[in-house]
Amino acid sequence: MLYREAGDFKTTYKADSQTFPIAFDRWRYWAVLAVAWLVIPFVINDYWANAILVPFLIYAIAAIGLNILTGYCGQVSLGTGGFMAVGAYACYKLMTSFPDVSMLVHIMLAGGITALVGAAFGLPSLRIKGFYLAVATLAAQFFLVWLFNKVSWFYNYSASGQINAPERFVFGHAVTGANTTPAAQYLICLLFVTGCALLARNLTRGTVGRSWMAIRDMDIAAEIIGVDPLKAKLTAFAVSSFFIGISGALFFAVYLGAVEVGEAFGINKSFLVLFMCIIGGLGSLFGSFAGAAFLVLLPVALKVLGVDVLGWPTQIVSHLQLVVVGALIMFFLIKEPHGLAQMWRHIKEKLRLWPFPY
Amino acid sequence: MKDTVDSYVTEDGRTIGGVMMDMRGITLRFGGVEAIKDISFDIREGEIRAIIGPNGAGKSSMLNVISGFYHPQEGEVWFRGEKRPPMKPYQVARQGIARTFQNIALFEGMSVLDNIMTGRLTHMKSGMLAQALWMGKAEREETENREAVERIIDFLEIQAIRKTPVSRLPYGLKKRVELARALAAEPKLLLLDEPMAGMNVEEKEDMSRYILDVNDEFGTTVALIEHDMGVVMDISDRVVVMDYGRKIGDGTPSEVRNNQDVIDAYLGVAHD
Numbered sequence: 001m002l003y004r005e006a007g008d009f010k011t012t013y014k015a016d017s018q019t020f021p022i023a024f025d026r027w028r029y030w031a032v033l034a035v036a037w038l039v040i041p042f043v044i045n046d047y048w049a050n051a052i053l054v055p056f057l058i059y060a061i062a063a064i065g066l067n068i069l070t071g072y073c074g075q076v077s078l079g080t081g082g083f084m085a086v087g088a089y090a091c092y093k094l095m096t097s098f099p100d101v102s103m104l105v106h107i108m109l110a111g112g113i114t115a116l117v118g119a120a121f122g123l124p125s126l127r128i129k130g131f132y133l134a135v136a137t138l139a140a141q142f143f144l145v146w147l148f149n150k151v152s153w154f155y156n157y158s159a160s161g162q163i164n165a166p167e168r169f170v171f172g173h174a175v176t177g178a179n180t181t182p183a184a185q186y187l188i189c190l191l192f193v194t195g196c197a198l199l200a201r202n203l204t205r206g207t208v209g210r211s212w213m214a215i216r217d218m219d220i221a222a223e224i225i226g227v228d229p230l231k232a233k234l235t236a237f238a239v240s241s242f243f244i245g246i247s248g249a250l251f252f253a254v255y256l257g258a259v260e261v262g263e264a265f266g267i268n269k270s271f272l273v274l275f276m277c278i279i280g281g282l283g284s285l286f287g288s289f290a291g292a293a294f295l296v297l298l299p300v301a302l303k304v305l306g307v308d309v310l311g312w313p314t315q316i317v318s319h320l321q322l323v324v325v326g327a328l329i330m331f332f333l334i335k336e337p338h339g340l341a342q343m344w345r346h347i348k349e350k351l352r353l354w355p356f357p358y
Numbered sequence: 359m360k361d362t363v364d365s366y367v368t369e370d371g372r373t374i375g376g377v378m379m380d381m382r383g384i385t386l387r388f389g390g391v392e393a394i395k396d397i398s399f400d401i402r403e404g405e406i407r408a409i410i411g412p413n414g415a416g417k418s419s420m421l422n423v424i425s426g427f428y429h430p431q432e433g434e435v436w437f438r439g440e441k442r443p444p445m446k447p448y449q450v451a452r453q454g455i456a457r458t459f460q461n462i463a464l465f466e467g468m469s470v471l472d473n474i475m476t477g478r479l480t481h482m483k484s485g486m487l488a489q490a491l492w493m494g495k496a497e498r499e500e501t502e503n504r505e506a507v508e509r510i511i512d513f514l515e516i517q518a519i520r521k522t523p524v525s526r527l528p529y530g531l532k533k534r535v536e537l538a539r540a541l542a543a544e545p546k547l548l549l550l551d552e553p554m555a556g557m558n559v560e561e562k563e564d565m566s567r568y569i570l571d572v573n574d575e576f577g578t579t580v581a582l583i584e585h586d587m588g589v590v591m592d593i594s595d596r597v598v599v600m601d602y603g604r605k606i607g608d609g610t611p612s613e614v615r616n617n618q619d620v621i622d623a624y625l626g627v628a629h630d
Contacts (some may be wrong), residue, residue, distance in 0.1 A: 013504040014497070202492040206500060207482045214465050214476050221463035224425055225539065226451035226480040235486060283467065 019201055036190055041183045049182030050255075056296045057189035058250045063276040063288035064200050065243030070274070071282035072204055073236035074216030075125050079118075079137035081269035082144030083241050085261050086114045087248025089154050092163040095176075095253070096156060103168040103175055103253070107192065110249040111242040117144075118241020125233045141270055148261040162260050165253040176253045185254050192250060196243050200285055203239065212236050213283070244273075279332055281341025290340035298325055365403075368595060375403030377436075378579055379424065379547060384433035386419055393419045394430065395603040401547065406573055407581045408590045411600035412623060417583045418460060420600070421549050424581070425457050426450035438546075452480050456540035457549035460583075462532045466525045470535050473524055474510060477542030478503040507542055513575075514538050514568060530561045534568075541572060548572065550582035554589060562586065566593050591615065599623070 008023050010016040020026040044053065062080060069075050091110035094101070121140040125133050148154050155163045167177030173184045203209050211232045214222035223229055252259045259265075272295065280291020299321050306317030336343050365375045379401040386394040394416045401407045409417045422428045424435070426447040435442040437453060445453075456477070465473050482503060488496040511517055514534055519527060524535060533553065540548055553569065554562045566589055572578050584590050590597060591611040599607035599614055601623040607614045614620055 013501045013508075017500060017504065199490045202496075203486070203490050206489040206492070206496060207479060207484070208486055208489050210468070210472055210476045211479065213468050213472070217465035217467045218463050220427075220447075221459065221465065222476075223447040224427075224451060224457055224463075225476055225543065226448050227476075228446075228448045239486075 017205065019205070033194070041187055044182045044186050046182050049186050051300055052296060054182075054185050054189050054255050056292055057186070057193045058247050058255055059273065059276060059292040059296060060193055060289050061196050061247035061250070062244050062273045063280060063292045064196055064285060065240045065247065066273050067277045067280075067282065067285070067288045068200060068204070068212070068243070069236050069240035070277055071284065071287070072209060072216065073212040073233065073240075075122070075233060075236060076130065076134040077137040077240070078134050078267070078270045078274065079121060079140035079144070080244055080273040081265040081267060082141040083114050083118055083244040084248030084251060084269060085144055085148055085265035086117045086241075087111060087245030088252035088259055088265065089148050089163065089261075090114065090245065091249035091253055092165070093154065093156075095166060095168060099166070099168075103170050103188075104191075106168075107246055107249045107253070111246040114245020114248065115238040115242040118244070119234050119238040122234050122237025125237065126230055138267075138270075141267055145261050145265060160260075162258050163252065164258045168253075176257065178257075180254070188254055189250055192246055196246065197285060197289075200239075200243070204285070208235065216283075275329060279329060279339055281339030284339070284341035286344065287339050287341035290344070294340065295325075298328065372404060372574065374405045374595065377401070378403045378438060379581075380436035381420075381424075382434045382436065384420070384423060384430045384435070386416075386423060386428055386430045392603055394423070396433070397600070397603075397605045398433075399598045399605065399608055401579060401581050402596075404573070404577055404579055405595040406569065406593055407579075408594035408597045409581065409583045409600065410585070410587070410590055410597060411606075414602075415600040416603040417600055418551055421457065421551055421581075421583060424450075424547075425455060425549060451543065454543075454546035455549065456543040456545035456547075458533075458536045458540050458551060458553060460551040460555065462529075462536055464524045464532055464536055464539070467523070469521050469523055470516065470527070470538075471507070471511075471520050473535055474507045474538045474542045475503065477539040478507060480543055481506075506544075510538050510541050513541075513571070530557055533557070533561075533565070537565075537568065541576075541578075544576070545578060547579045547581065550580065550584075552583055552585065554584060554586055562589060569593060 008021070010021065015021075020029055040053070062084060066077060066080050069077050087110045090113040091106055094106040094109055095103070098106070121137065124136040128136060149161065152161075155161055158164075165176040167174055167179065169175065170184075170188060174180045175184050175188045204212070211222070211227045212235075214225065214227050215229060215232045215236075219229060222232070248265065251264070256264060276291035276295050277288065278291070279294055280289070281287025302321045302324055303317055306312045306320060307314055312320075332339075365373055367373050377400045380398075381400070382398050384394050384397050385392065397416075397420070409420060411417050419428060423430050426445045426449065429444045437455075442453075465476065468476075482499050484496040484499050488494060511520060514537065516531065516534060516538065519531060519535075524532065527535065537550075537553065540550075550569070554565050557565065569580060569582070570593055573580050582594070594611060596609060597607070597611055597614045598605060599617070599620045601619075606619040606623055607617040609617070
């Protein structure tokens with residue numbers, strides 16, 4: 001009753017293949033966009049930007065990227081951290097080499113460079129599958145982190161080995177550096193999230209997306225129907241890395257401002273983004289957002305509960321956080337292996353019939 | 359050498375054209391095992407060609423040679439008057455050859471519609487950037503191909519399950535969806551690997567009707583492997599019989615039925 005498709009008739013194939021075929025979904029989507037663009041920028045403060053919204057948006061881009069590769073094309077990757085580092089360092093080199101070019105261009109170019117690197121590291125996927133491919137991408141993770149530590153050209157020979165984002169402006173507002181307002185930080189991330197989500201959605205509903213999913217579900221049948229596995233897998237790696245590169249660039253330039261590669265883009269980051277995809281739901285864009293929100297919000301929520309409400313010491317809470325997050329992940333995977341997205345689908349099916357049981 | 363150009367008209371009034379696919383002296387080995395031994399046969403334009411034989415005779419291997427999964431050690435594959443170089447399966451698909459599998463090979467994570475749309479892949483040319491922006495050609499192409507897919511859905515009477523995830527369908531419908539996916543490619547040659555395996559009589563009748571209709575309405579040439587002799591004898595124009603990797607019979611159903619080698623292969627022969 002609350003949520004239904006009855007009466008929502010489609011008379012053209014175009015209307016039937018739109019992103020949100022159900023009118024209620026469409027309204028909800030526009031409402032979320034309106035709040036995100038028109039309300040939040042005016043009420044955002046430093047705490048909300050730095051603790052919740054900016055990391056959520058950046059991780060959402062990374063999760064969309066990895067979901068394209070792992071969820072849609074079925075290629076498991078543990079190299080996300082390394083590819084984020086490529087985006088960050090590419091962005092840094094571009095920012096310092098061409099200070100006059102717009103930051104937006106740099107971030108997109110950083111994504112493009114990461115796409116090329118990702119496609120190169122995707123080459124083993126033509127020969128190996130599953131766990132073995134995961135190990136091969138793990139090699140990419142360690143190699144890339146090592147490379148950015150070892151070759152001082154990447155961090156412009158700075159003594160600390162860190163990279164620091166210089167101040168850059170978009171439309172007269174600082175988006176990187178010390179003077180950035182929370183609203184500017186938030187808006188530039190939101191801009192890229194909106195763009196990436198639209199691109200990802202369009203790619204996954206068309207021929208390209210169907211080729212990826214065909215390779216994921218049954219590679220032999222995919223080939224027999226005309227999918228070139230080389231092309232499908234490499235485009236998945238490239239597109240996925242493009243998004244991950246953008247998120248790496250934003251993570252460095254907009255969110256952290258200063259980065260030491262092993263710390264910010266280590267193997268932990270790869271696992272974190274992979275968990276986001278799994279908990280959110282593989283093969284679902286909504287799942288990428290849900291997973292990112294879950295893993296960003298959960299530690300914050302636990303901290304608020306432990307320190308502010310219950311008044312426990314900070315160290316104990318921060319240790320408990322790890323235990324609880326780990327336990328929740330396990331609980332989740334046992335209860336709902338297909339993630340939050342699947343749970344949301346179940347809720348929608350129930351809502352369709354509410355208040356009747358069936 | 360048989361005549362390769364003459365066309366003729368069958369009893370039921372269909373025109374069978376010249377040779378479309380010509381397999382010449384195919385030998386396929388896996389290590390020391392010879393799966394196919396020096397087999398030659400042809401498939402004519404517009405006919406329904408059956409490949410039969412006991413289990414392990416090499417029928418599926420033969421289909422895999424045609425669709426490019428296996429590359430024979432000896433012999434040549436001629437398609438539409440040209441010798442075919444060794445090809446990858448997706449290149450074979452682009453030549454206009456589609457197939458179904460013995461064990462259903464559908465994309466389980468996708469809806470029926472998406473599965474069949476995948477069959478249109480060789481007809482869709484828009485680039486990745488156009489698709490990412492979902493403008494102009496990409497959107498037009500999607501709509502046009504959706505129309506083509508809807509015609510197939512209509513033809514096979516699966517309108518009601520259009521949006522159902524394939525994993526939820528029963529076996530018989532899965533077989534039908536797989537046929538739909540192959541048909542969506544608008545193939546010149548359709549290869550069916552045991553399209554009626556595991557079906558009851560009614561489902562077999564349906565499937566036979568679809569195969570005959572496909573052949574009749576779209577003019578698609580069909581090559582099929584099938585174990586149900588009744589079906590094979592009823593719907594096929596010519597039959598190749600294989601046993602232990604060799605060809606033991608080739609001809610119309612009635613010729614094959616009276617062939618002593620074929621009878622021996624199926625019923626066994628007394629050794630004295």
